Amino acid sequence: ADFLLYVLMDAIVDNYFNLMEVMGEKIEELEENLFEEKSNNDLIQEIHNLKREILKIRRAVYPLREVVNRMDKVEASLVTEKTQLYLRDLYDHVIQVSESIDIQRELIWSLMDMYMTTISNRMNEVMKVLTIMATIFIPLTFIAGVYGMNFENIPELKFQYGYFVLWGVMVVVFLGMLYYFKRREWL
Missing domain, CATH: 1.20.58.340 (Magnesium transport protein CorA, transmembrane region)
Structure with missing residues (x-):
């Protein structure tokens, strides 16, 4: 049962890696659109939507991090020692996902700053x-x-x-x- 729990949680965390990759591609696409000469007005809305998505993922991952950490430290006979090793690996993966989320969150904030800067520069030219x-x-x-x-x-x-x-x-x-x-x- 403990290994089954590990496998299910590992599948969830692995899907978060895929999701982070997709989010990274969206951020890169938005960054390219930002520096186009004719960036559209919907760009700020897309940035806000991406920021909301990242916050949703963050709210889902951070509790998972705490749960996996507690499972790793629990001294019960419900979790075998072999599964404990897998749980430590799972905890490392959860930490990687949460760090990736934080990095992408910072990138989104910098995108918003860049958007505001480009708008300000255009206004200064006018x-x-x-x-x-x-x-x-x-x-x-x-x-x-x-x-x-x-x-x-x-x-x-x-x-x-x-x-x-x-x-x-x-x-x-x-x-x-x-x-x-x-x-x-x-x-």
């Missing part, structure tokens, strides 16, 4: 472009605002080519700012 565009158009808006006022005493208003000079100044300011941003490698 904010950089928007800031550069705003920085370019603020002086142009100021110039257009000054010359859009209804004053008669602005000297350039009487100048025949004042409109074209104003456009020329605005284009030079625009191109100058673009050159400055390119030189600073912001664009």
